[in-house]
């Protein structure tokens with residue numbers, strides 16, 4: 001008896017599980033430490049070298065944290081580091097990218113209408129963006145621009161938006177958005193791996209040897225942490241954009257504007273929380289949410305196509321022949337496409353009844369955006385999309 005094991009599906013599922021959990025742990029600790037830092041309060045009789053303390057209650061007990069600004073007199077025997085959350089998030093993320101987007105490069109990564117790449121050239125391009133993004137970012141931070149925090153943040157913003165523009169010129173929309181997330185994620189984990197942790201190690205070594213640690217080490221690490229902090233919300237949205245053609249479907253012309261808006265919205269919301277944790281009140285907290293809301297409305301308007309009813313007369317036979325030709329090779333009880341053992345997303349499009357039931361989803365994926373057919377492997381034309389749209393509008 002032969003077994004039909006859907007390896008790609010199973011691997012994808014297991015790695016995604018790990019990736020999501022590691023990411024939650026990383027962002028969770030990062031949010032926690034930002035909050036802890038801002039919640040520290042000074043008191044007259046704190047022990048020497050203690051900069052502030054914070055009390056909290058959780059899970060039935062009280063916690064009392066004290067922060068030493070540089071370091072305690074003597075190194076504690078047990079010191080906890082926080083780094084594996086970041087490393088595992090990146091490793092599992094890259095593995096997931098490989099299983100989904102490299103293994104299935106032709107369907108998931110490439111768009112022959114944008115760049116005529118072979119699958120291996122497309123994979124190299126992807127790796128090039130990840131490595132190149134980090135190198136460009138790191139050079140920026142170390143350049144003269146890096147001496148001014150504000151200017152640096154603007155430069156990093158421009159770099160990410162430009163990366164987004166580049167990616168939407170070579171990959172399909174969905175892969176391009178996911179890659180912007182992957183480039184940001186790579187920058188964030190590389191910050192931890194190449195800068196923050198090594199700097200902390202040097203500080204610890206200096207202290208153990210009785211030397212005064214260089215202040216620049218701490219400054220550099222906190223600059224990188226600040227970037228990571230402002231990038232957390234955009235990176236999460238870009239990762240889940242995968243499911244939302246309404247967001248990534250702007251095409252090669254509009255994609256970079258969408259990415260710029262996502263960075264601004266996420267950054268402004270993060271700024272609200274940073275300001276609030278820092279103890280700011282009143283007017284200092286009034287502008288962030290309204291700004292984020294306005295930008296979100298702008299994003300939605302920007303991405304909503306002007307409604308033009310292409311009112312084509314499309315017979316039932318014609319509609320059926322379109323989905324049979326372009327959808328049913330994958331979306332069937334028994335797909336004929338060798339990449340799939342069962343209907344993707346549990347969606348079957350083998351008859352008109354099914355097309356009617358799933359009309360709204362089909363409109364989103366194959367008419368308003370061009371996310372389906374996957375990788376446009378079946379070569380669906382603009383005219384066929386309009387015809388499919390007209391049939392659904394009339395029959396749903």
Ligand code: HEC
Nearest residue numbers: 326327329330337344345347361362365366372373374377
């Ligand atoms: C080459 C295989 C393939 C073809 C052909 C294909 N799809 Fe898909 N489709 C997928 C896969 C894989 C998924 C689920 C995972 C994903 O979103 O990438 C999917 C998901 C979907 C979804 C669900 C998305 C959601 O989460 O709601 C819709 C709707 C859809 N396809 C519509 C279509 C339509 C309409 C056609 C034909 C015009 C089509 N697909 C052709 C592979 C295909």
